[in-house]
Amino acid sequence: MKDTGLFSGLKVLDITTAGTGPLAAGFLADYGATVVLIESKTRPNLNRVSAPYRGGVANLNTSGLMTPFCTSRYSFGLNLGLPEGREIARKLAVSSDIVVSSYSPGVMERWGLGYNEISQAKPDIIMLGVSLQGQTGPRSSVPGFGFNMKGLSGLVHFTGWPDRDGCGVPMAYADTTTPWLAAIALLCALEYRDDTGKGQFIDFSQLEAALNFTPSYYLLDFAVNGRIASRQGNYSPYAVPHGVYPCLGDDKWVALAAGTDEEWNSLCKVMGEPAWTKEPKFATFLLRQSNREELDINISQWTASQKGEAVMEKMQAAGVPCGKVENSQDVLENDPQLRHREYFKVLDHAGVGTVAYHSYPAKLSKGSPEIGPTPMLGEHTEFVAKELLGMSDEQFVELLSKGVLEMEL
């Protein structure tokens, strides 16, 4: 067990799947908490059965999708479908500081692991229940995952071009934007427990958290102005030009924004002040906005013959916000700033092999995270059973043979 780290000594039970719950628990795990993840072959974590698999070999230990979500924790193979499994989970829960779950509302209660039951045995328990739309209300029983949230939170409505349907973002976007709010909920609960000695149940509706990102303040626009704001392509009222322009190479682009006259003048200088930049129709910010389609075509003609990186460097040297549009390879291999910050940590582990793991955008000057690789399913069953639960060898073997406990495959 880890004895250094910000949250060393903190015990967390993780009964989650998909993205949000695991990342909230993961923050604590990466900073030193002892996090036990309950898993089973019979009810595998969504990430364990999702492509891509290492070497194309699909099994419960080879999915790369586990790595961005399930770092630094102990995988405890336990079948919650069996009464004895649920009893063991209960034991773990009442000896934990925090229990995080993300199964549909009602499931934890059905397993005898609801807040009412656990808090009777351990009054200061902190329990976080992550769900799509909350534990209560007429839509609480709607099942789903992060991609449902793209619809519910209006993300699809707000992404794309005004003359077409919303295209949305090709991922379970809220699964990597809302977990930090769940982690904040846990950190506040620890503060509250310090002050009052009391625990709490946190009812985390992913929808309610996601609404902070979209529509965010545009909800106020409807509330007071009755306006239904919508997608606008790459238009911004605060900068012109403001867009993404083609560069040399296959699907290479550069993003560029000029928010002030000063930035516009610098942009023109970098382009060598071609005649069109002096035309009256581009003379003021408002005129550039009205004629932005033509402006975009002119700029595209200038960028198209150059590498994105070169455009970026020239523009930034002149004080114009500009950046190359990076793909996954660029982010992992070609970005000197991400490398400088050591944003990705490369770790090796059986099953998934060598993988670059995300670290945290907020770098603490004291107490950096110690990110551990994603465990194999049931990798720590023996450790959790014997060391944390104090089972004898006989008990352990018996529970294994009954299929209550599951070992590494």
Added chain:
Amino acid sequence: MQLSMSYKPLERYRVIDLSQLECQYCAKIMADLGADVIKVEKPGGDPSRSRGPFYHDRVEPEKSLFWFFLNTSKRGITLDVETKVGQGLLRRLLEKADFFVESFPPGYMESLGLDYKQISRLNPHIIYVSITPFGLDGPYAGYKTTDLVSCAMSGLLYLIGDTDRPPVRISVPQSRLIAGSHAAMGALAALRYRKKHGEGQLVDVSIQDAVARVPYAEPIYWQFEHTICRREGNKNARGSVVLTEAWPCKDGQIAFRIMSGAYSGSLKALVEWMAEEGSIGSFAEIQDWKNLDFRKYPQQKLDEWENDLRQFFLKHTKGELEDEAQKRKIYLSPVNNPQEIFESEQLAARKFWVDVKHPELRNTISYPGAAFKTSAGEWGPRRRAPLIGEHNQEIYEGELGLTREEMQLLKGRNVI
């Protein structure tokens, strides 16, 4: 719904907030959770007040809804931190503060003598949060950004948009909101550290990193298969499989995707409904639902299935699809717009919206409420965002002991 905000876990802490734009979200969360946040603005008002949308579309600094949303529950003072006197006053505030949040370009605070090194000498307990485009140091540290540029340089923008047009950003700027939430999490983690070790620290947040945390599968595809995931409009293109995630229906759009294996029950339930309506189409050939693995089918077959699904969705409204999905346990949701979200029965039943009084507007506005509910009590926006210099007297006279004359002098010199 007017709620009594009884859950204030951060009540004993003071935050000085000098951040800008959506970075202000960091201190907003802390303020809504009970912290005493003092927003420090330029005399005349923060530049964020010029961002829309505006109350009744009136472009005035006291009517920015952008400002309203990002500064709930905060108090506000004006101060010109570029003057010596202003820096002295800010230092006095920071001496007793628990958190300081700022989002100026790297080096700016140092030029004012207000960087972490100097402030921590004054107050070793302070948790100093800097939110910058690329972090405080490194080759791009001096680069300027906007939301579009941050999304471009983090691997997110590349994935979004239709194939025949350039990559496109999300129309509600995301990068600083995401960075703001990471900043708040980092700040509260630093608070745990302070409780343990008695020291404050510097929290260095990079907006680029924050957006780079969003795409989770795409970097894995590059590492495992050397494939670059690209934008495919409303589809999700990963490896060799392209699946639709946003679909048109009779009166709008919905979110749905084909899932298989242990999660194939959703598609199966949908297909059963299609069969009841006589539109089972090409799904009739699927016998073994339990072992369904869409990766074993050629893309052409998936496209055929999707075509049947599309025809079916086009026959139904969002409302019908949502209701039936709930009954039949189909992972399907409507694509909502702000009005539909605002009028959602679910959010109303959850008492999500919080009424905030705006006496100056003679109005009460419904705000998005708490990001999570807790059994420990209600929390969320406790009061409207501060007016320009609203708490100058309270803070400068009441706390720092300035006299009326000194206040007038500072006002006259445009320091406050």
